[in-house]
Amino acid sequence: MNIDWLSTWSLIRISGFLAYFLFTLSIAAGLMNRLSLFKKQKPLMLELHKLSGWIGMLTVVFHATLLLVDSYMPYTIFEILIPFSSENDPFFSGLGTISFYFFLVTLGTSDFFIKALGRTLWKKIHFLVIPAWILMVLHGIIIGTDSAQPWAAFIYGSGTVLVIMLLVFRYVEGLLESTGNNKRKIVKKTP
Numbered sequence: 001m002n003i004d005w006l007s008t009w010s011l012i013r014i015s016g017f018l019a020y021f022l023f024t025l026s027i028a029a030g031l032m033n034r035l036s037l038f039k040k041q042k043p044l045m046l047e048l049h050k051l052s053g054w055i056g057m058l059t060v061v062f063h064a065t066l067l068l069v070d071s072y073m074p075y076t077i078f079e080i081l082i083p084f085s086s087e088n089d090p091f092f093s094g095l096g097t098i099s100f101y102f103f104l105v106t107l108g109t110s111d112f113f114i115k116a117l118g119r120t121l122w123k124k125i126h127f128l129v130i131p132a133w134i135l136m137v138l139h140g141i142i143i144g145t146d147s148a149q150p151w152a153a154f155i156y157g158s159g160t161v162l163v164i165m166l167l168v169f170r171y172v173e174g175l176l177e178s179t180g181n182n183k184r185k186i187v188k189k190t191p
């Protein structure tokens with residue numbers, strides 16, 4: 001098989017996968033940062049969480065910019081920015097656009113607006129990253145040329161298993177923490 005790695009089409013596909021990888025890494029590091037198992041690596045996880053998120057964002061901008069100059073299926077700037085407006089696969093292209101906006105809001109509010117928003121509202125906004133990630137996965141799997149390849153199935157499958165596992169761990173740890181705190185309160189109250 002002869003692949004032209006530097007053709008616009010190849011670069012669109014490579015940057016799509018790279019963005020998927022970086023956003024998945026960012027979410028995984030963010031979840032690990034909250035788990036007691038990774039207590040000692042907390043600063044590292046936090047840096048990884050932020051850095052991979054922002055590099056992922058730059059990679060998506062590259063992915064979308066290449067679509068403007070692709071000769072086979074070019075997108076206009078409006079088709080990229082306005083969800084469901086493209087001629088090519090409007091629904092799943094639109095999911096890519098919405099995912100991009102969700103990631104942008106999550107990243108932008110984290111680095112610049114935490115104080116202004118207050119921690120509770122910021123945290124609610126930060127959870128947009130989960131629908132963003134789900135939309136990104138659906139977009140990649142359904143619109144992508146490579147989705148039927150075993151290596152692509154492995155990349156999507158392993159990322160999905162990792163994120164779901166970490167979400168479950170975090171949920172269980174949260175439950176254990178809150179039942180532990182409740183028990184401590186009851187013990188304190190009994191004379």
Ligand code: HEM
Pocket residue numbers: 012013014015016017019020023060063064067075079080081086093094096097099100103136139140141143144145146147152
């Ligand atoms: C968070 C934002 C995005 C991510 C993470 C992302 C990721 C991906 C991934 C993983 C693929 C699969 C590559 C393949 O198997 O070939 C892909 C393909 C594609 N994406 Fe995106 N994408 C995003 C945003 C967008 C946007 C905004 C558009 C345009 C509206 C777009 C248009 C496309 C197209 C046309 C393909 C098919 C390329 C091909 O295989 O021919 N993407 N994207």
